[in-house]
Amino acid sequence: MAKMTYREAVRDAMREAMRADPRVFLMGEDVGKYGGAFAVSHGLLEEFGPTRIRDTPLSESTFVGAGIGAALGGMRPIVEVMTINFSLLALDQIVNNAATLRHMSGGQFGVPLLVRMATGGGRQLAAQHSHSLEGWYAHIPGIKVVTPATVADARGLLLAALKQADPVMMFEHATLYPLEGESEDGTIMEIGRAALRRRGKDVSLIAYGGALGKTERAAAQLAQLGIDAEVIDLRSLRPLDTEMILASVTRTHRAVIVEEAWKTGGFAAEVCARIMEGAFDALDAPVARVCGAEVPMPYAQALEQAALPQPESIVKAVQGLF
Amino acid sequence: MSIHKTAAACVNGREHGLSLLRQMLLIRRFEEKSAEIYSAGKIRGFLHLYIGEEAIAVGAMQALSAGDAVVATYREHGQALARGVPAGRIMAEMYGKANGCSRGRGGSMHLFDAERRFFGGYAIVAGGLPIAVGLALADKLQGRLTVTACFFGEGAVAEGEFHESLNLAALWRLPLLFLCENNLYAMGTALARSESQTDIHLKAQSYNIAAEAVDGMDVLAVESAAQRAAAQVRRGDGPYFLELRTYRYRAHSMSDPELYRSKEEVAQWRGRDPLALFEAYLRGRNMLDDADMKTLEADAANDVEWAVAEAERGGWEPVADLERDVYGSVAA
Ligand SMILES: Cc1ncc(C[n+]2csc(CCOP(=O)(O)OP(=O)(O)O)c2C)c(N)n1
Numbered sequence: 001m002a003k004m005t006y007r008e009a010v011r012d013a014m015r016e017a018m019r020a021d022p023r024v025f026l027m028g029e030d031v032g033k034y035g036g037a038f039a040v041s042h043g044l045l046e047e048f049g050p051t052r053i054r055d056t057p058l059s060e061s062t063f064v065g066a067g068i069g070a071a072l073g074g075m076r077p078i079v080e081v082m083t084i085n086f087s088l089l090a091l092d093q094i095v096n097n098a099a100t101l102r103h104m105s106g107g108q109f110g111v112p113l114l115v116r117m118a119t120g121g122g123r124q125l126a127a128q129h130s131h132s133l134e135g136w137y138a139h140i141p142g143i144k145v146v147t148p149a150t151v152a153d154a155r156g157l158l159l160a161a162l163k164q165a166d167p168v169m170m171f172e173h174a175t176l177y178p179l180e181g182e183s184e185d186g187t188i189m190e191i192g193r194a195a196l197r198r199r200g201k202d203v204s205l206i207a208y209g210g211a212l213g214k215t216e217r218a219a220a221q222l223a224q225l226g227i228d229a230e231v232i233d234l235r236s237l238r239p240l241d242t243e244m245i246l247a248s249v250t251r252t253h254r255a256v257i258v259e260e261a262w263k264t265g266g267f268a269a270e271v272c273a274r275i276m277e278g279a280f281d282a283l284d285a286p287v288a289r290v291c292g293a294e295v296p297m298p299y300a301q302a303l304e305q306a307a308l309p310q311p312e313s314i315v316k317a318v319q320g321l322f
Numbered sequence: 323m324s325i326h327k328t329a330a331a332c333v334n335g336r337e338h339g340l341s342l343l344r345q346m347l348l349i350r351r352f353e354e355k356s357a358e359i360y361s362a363g364k365i366r367g368f369l370h371l372y373i374g375e376e377a378i379a380v381g382a383m384q385a386l387s388a389g390d391a392v393v394a395t396y397r398e399h400g401q402a403l404a405r406g407v408p409a410g411r412i413m414a415e416m417y418g419k420a421n422g423c424s425r426g427r428g429g430s431m432h433l434f435d436a437e438r439r440f441f442g443g444y445a446i447v448a449g450g451l452p453i454a455v456g457l458a459l460a461d462k463l464q465g466r467l468t469v470t471a472c473f474f475g476e477g478a479v480a481e482g483e484f485h486e487s488l489n490l491a492a493l494w495r496l497p498l499l500f501l502c503e504n505n506l507y508a509m510g511t512a513l514a515r516s517e518s519q520t521d522i523h524l525k526a527q528s529y530n531i532a533a534e535a536v537d538g539m540d541v542l543a544v545e546s547a548a549q550r551a552a553a554q555v556r557r558g559d560g561p562y563f564l565e566l567r568t569y570r571y572r573a574h575s576m577s578d579p580e581l582y583r584s585k586e587e588v589a590q591w592r593g594r595d596p597l598a599l600f601e602a603y604l605r606g607r608n609m610l611d612d613a614d615m616k617t618l619e620a621d622a623a624n625d626v627e628w629a630v631a632e633a634e635r636g637g638w639e640p641v642a643d644l645e646r647d648v649y650g651s652v653a654a
Contacts, residue, residue: 025463051463056490057490057493059486062451062486062487065452065455065456066455066456066490068452068453069452069460070456071456072441073391073457073464075460092449092483093449097449101442106422106647107646109434144649166649166650
């Protein structure tokens with residue numbers, strides 16, 4: 001166990017993977033000389049050199065596609081797309097190629113590729129730099145989607161992703177990079193297992209990524225109000241740990257899903273549907289969602305904060321169930 | 323438009339000449355049969371025929387060895403056949419059978435063969451180029467002296483991925499052979515109606531890539547250009563770009579009424595049929611006579627008949643296996 005930031009945990013995991021496996025390399029915009037737009041890869045160029053820490057031109061579609069090709073060719077690429085906002089330029093490669101190749105080739109070709117990127121809002125970057133579209137990617141069979149919310153998971157899920165035979169997309173909420181915590185060594189996590197962050201008996205709060213911290217703060221406030229909330233961190237959106245969700249809701253009889261993305265067609269809707277399908281009879285109240293407001297992200301601080309889930313809005317949603 | 327004039331290529335012996343003609347003939351007859359079977363309803367979905375362009379796949383493939391990689395488009399039956407993917411497995415794939423080269427999951431547009439490093443047909447225009455860049459990068463990183471051959475139509479030139487891929491391949495000096503099959507039309511859009519610069523190889527040169535335009539109806543010209551290009555790529559001198567000028571004799575796909583070009587234009591290009599040209603070449607050098615031609619035709623007919631029989635014989639994937647091959651098992 002070592003104390004470090006989320007940023008350092010991602011970096012350490014990449015360093016460990018590159019030391020252990022010569023097939024692993026990192027490429028993306030400004031991952032080398034600049035040290036990474038979020039300083040995640042800072043220092044890696046010095047250790048591994050420009051052959052393994054590859055700065056790319058501004059060509060999202062092609063360097064993600066090249067990651068797919070390199071994976072087909074026997075490498076274990078890590079592709080860093082600066083942020084999820086720019087991943088829209090690589091959607092074709094991710095959706096039409098990475099996700100389909102194994103099936104379309106009748107099982108002959110797999111794509112062991114890790115695509116990492118920052119996601120989320122909350123930093124006053126306005127409408128083009130604040131997206132939370134990881135739920136879109138979770139829609140697609142053939143890829144796996146992980147959303148580490150803790151320092152230990154940042155490391156553990158990255159290392160687990162590099163053990164997969166298939167493409168994994170890892171979404172790092174940009175506000176988490178300075179987060180401090182303990183990083184466990186040596187454990188290889190299983191992708192597809194949620195984590196029970198807080199035990200409680202009155203309501204299940206289900207969150208992931210950047211929404212987890214706010215949800216935990218809401219749980220603490222609810223405790224003051226006499227409501228004992230359970231907090232589940234999904235960690236992986238695909239595969240989704242439906243079992244843990246249903247077990248929790250079956251115990252608590254109430255559920256609130258918290259997600260930064262827009263409510264309409266968001267991932268929270270999927271979780272909600274799974275609860276309806278698998279635990280309808282256990283519910284004592286309708287499932288509630290606390291999501292991003294249906295507006296392109298505004299710049300002004302008060303407006304942006306109002307557009308995002310907050311501990312207060314979560315508390316209010318929970319109170320509405322009793 | 324000008325084609326760089328290099329000394330006319332010569333065939334490397336009678337046997338080789340017959341082999342080239344045999345391969346082109348197989349593609350031609352295979353495609354004709356596919357169209358027939360499509361009309362009978364046994365092949366469905368999109369079907370894009372390679373008729374008229376046979377010299378490119380056959381000529382270019384002569385420059386590749388077993389360790390090299392091939393990336394192609396949805397119009398890839400010719401490349402697959404020339405690469406040695408068994409005709410029966412291709413036909414079975416188009417039938418959607420379990421013995422197809424993609425287990426019936428791909429169809430005509432998505433032929434794959436891991437054993438022959440045939441990395442597939444890609445049906446999003448230009449979508450295969452970045453994959454080829456990555457395959458070449460993997461070869462370079464692993465110190466392999468292999469070539470990744472990437473086929474695509476001239477329609478891809480208008481896509482951003484074309485420019486990104488050329489730039490990256492040149493910037494990183496990747497062992498990549500770009501093979502642009504310029505058949506003058508992207509569906510119904512003539513090249514001159516979509517590009518401000520119609521000499522495509524000039525675009526490649528602007529990325530500092532060695533590039534030339536080649537007569538894609540002349541199998542020997544394609545072969546010698548591909549040999550030259552592949553040799554340079556194999557030396558580690560970075561990518562090479564061939565613009566292969568050709569024409570598609572049939573409709574874009576089976577559902578195209580061909581409103582965008584005249585019968586006269588098609589007839590004119592049929593006058594430069596790559597099979598007829600090469601047949602005449604061999605006859606002119608006394609390397610081929612009527613009896614040889616009869617044998618070649620009989621062989622092609624036989625191979626196609628076998629392919630159809632294999633497709634007919636194949637079984638269907640059980641619906642219970644619908645969700646297989648979406649994910650693999652966890653790798654080491
Ligand atoms: C990105 C994309 N846009 C549009 C299409 C529809 N489409 C299929 S083939 C084609 C024409 C492509 O022409 P070209 O690249 O010259 O290849 P050819 O069919 O002539 O071999 C179009 C527009 C597509 N498949 N992908």
